[in-house]
Amino acid sequence: MPERFDVTVHPARELRGTVTAQPSKNYTTRYLIAAALSEGTTRVRGVATSDDRHALQECLEVWGARFTAEGPDLLVEGFGGQPRSGQTLNPHNAGAVARFLMALAALTSRTDFVTDHPDSLGRRPHGDLLDALAQLGARVQSDSGRLPVRIEGPVQGEAVRVRASASSQYTSGLIFLAPLLEQGLEIHLEGDIKSPGPLRQTLHTLEVFGVRTEANADLRRIRVPGGQRYRAAEVTVPGDYPGSAALLAAAAIRPGEVTVRNLLEHDLQGEREAVEVLQAMGADLRRDGDAITVRGGRPLRALRRDGDRFTDAVQALTAAAASAQGETTWENVATLRLKECDRISDTRTELLRLGLEARETESSLSVIGTDRLEGGITADGHGDHRMIMMLSLLALRAERPITITGAEHIRKSYPDFFGHLRRLGAQVEVHPRQET
Ligand SMILES: O=C(O)C1=C[C@@H](OP(=O)(O)O)[C@@H](O)[C@H](O)C1
Ligand SMILES: C=C(OP(=O)(O)O)C(=O)O
Structure with missing residues (x-):
């Protein structure tokens, strides 16, 4: 083509x-991120071959993860809880990738986010996520909640409020971050909770990688105990x-x-x-x-x-x-x-x-x-x-x-x-x- x-x-x-x-777009995103956050090697079977998967892989490589393709599988050597600081990431046009990585950027002393899709991802809002990260002590700079964005950590956990009515991806990002904070995180979702499906996929992914979470049936409150680690796994993308x-x-x-x-x-x-x-x-x-x-x-x-x-x-x-x-x-x-x-x-x-x-x-x-x-x-x-x-x-x-x-x-x-x-x-x- x-x-x-x-x-x-x-x-x-x-x-x-x-x-x-x-292969599922949403599970590919989640499994590659959880794999990168693990120490050791994860095999992701039947990974997506889409642009969004490549955008994510590129960003995670910049942060220190290593990838080896083996036929339809991808072997991921993670960086554990410590992505490399001082890097610039370009998630291209991938919204979920951008939001999940922005939350995880709170683990670094500085990460910059840019996009080469100013007319698409460049117009999408991230302000609700950036507000939540600021509550946790991150310093954030953005163009009115849009890219380019700079995030400076580290942050401290315990509790955070996030508006859930524009996108579930902000909450999913915070869920990925939570177990790596010393005190964990109690996430309070405010407003109408949209896209509950992807939120449950995120909670499920943490479980698959050995991380404990607790969520109310209505997802209004999600608690993730701190000091946990993602454990490398063997997973198959549905x-x-x-x-x-x-x-x-x-x-x-x-x-x-x-x-x-x-x-x-x-x-x-x-x-x-x-x-x-x-x-x-x-x-x-x-x-x-x-x-x-x-x-x-x-x-x-x-x-x-x-x-x-x-x-x-x-x-x-x-x-x-x-x-x-x-x-x-x-x-x-x-x-x-x-x-x-x-x-x-x-x-x-x-x-x-x-x-x-x-x-x-x-x-x-x-x-x-x-x-x-x-x-x-x-x-x-x-x-x-x-x-x-x-x-x-x-x-x-x-x-x-x-x-x-x-x-x-x-x-x-x-x-x-x-x-x-x-x-x-x-x-x-x-x-x-x-x-x-
Ligand atoms: O978490 C995810 O992977 C996604 C969540 C959904 O977005 P919103 O939560 O913004 O609706 C969905 O539309 C998108 O394709 C992928
Ligand atoms: C909205 C979508 O993706 P994202 O938010 O990850 O860019 C989609 O896949 O339809």
Whole structure:
């Protein structure tokens, strides 16, 4: 694949075949961080090959971790509780990486954070995390809570308050930090708690690496005893539900039969709910162990759901909703405005340009499904992998092909997405683009 490219996705009469889900983005991030915080060597089996994984690896190498690739596995030699001070980290466009490492930067006397994605990660807010670190005694400098950021530690634990309504990643970062502080940390989450799924994935990761945590059932208070160590482990990255939700939704809106393998039934990824949402829309999805098979082409009906429970699958499910009869609404999705693009307004813009009816409020997104979608336009991928997946799905069911600009951003989480679509029979043309 060229460095930068647009794609033209053609209408597909049917989709048919089997693919193995790509490795989970969120678990790859967590396992590599916990491995780096361990002393000794961790084997991470089946690690993601995405841009975000490489961004994280690069940052952790700067801090002193060593990585050896062995086929699909990654061996990680950690730096324990002591990342190297005085370094500059560039998490590129990876939000979770940036936030988790900013929290851990409190272990250093100074770490600077920059990004080469000023229009995406450069616009995303980190102020709530920086406030929490300042409560613990860190000195922080930032551009109004945005990158570039400087963090100077060390910090002292005990208790901290963090606003949980813009992103769960701030809290997850503090959870990673907590066991390495002498007194541990009692974390009080304030405001609406968004993205509970990833928070539970973080707590689970600490457990896997031998760290004790205690959390209230509602996650309002999380306590991590101090003076603990991460213990090197052997871990396997499970299949990725957010990316697979796009394949499942594609299969639901086209005739044919598609199986996605390696999607664990008991998994903490909130986007697992995409399976149930598609079923509730009327799609024919069946689970057989870790494989999900979709027999596509059944009529779909609209529904109303709390989209925060499956935040990274909302775009894929919006593409399915655009084929459903009636108006589908995703409620409680205000945080979508703070992702790689504004996934509410920018989605609405693209849907309207495609001739669909869509509405938004501050915290919701609605789309009215249609039987017929003309296509034949160039749509803006908004530099956002999840928008690119949504637009690709719309193209598969349109009358005429849709060209999506900036399609290289798919690599952020799902480098094989177009390969997987092709394997299922879709026609995808790649157009290399020269930057002006
Ligand atoms: O913790 C994580 O790894 C993530 C948390 C979620 O973000 P928010 O907590 O900002 O919603 C999710 O959208 C993102 O893709 C990954
Ligand atoms: C929002 C996302 O990622 P991040 O916040 O890690 O950049 C995503 O993967 O959809």
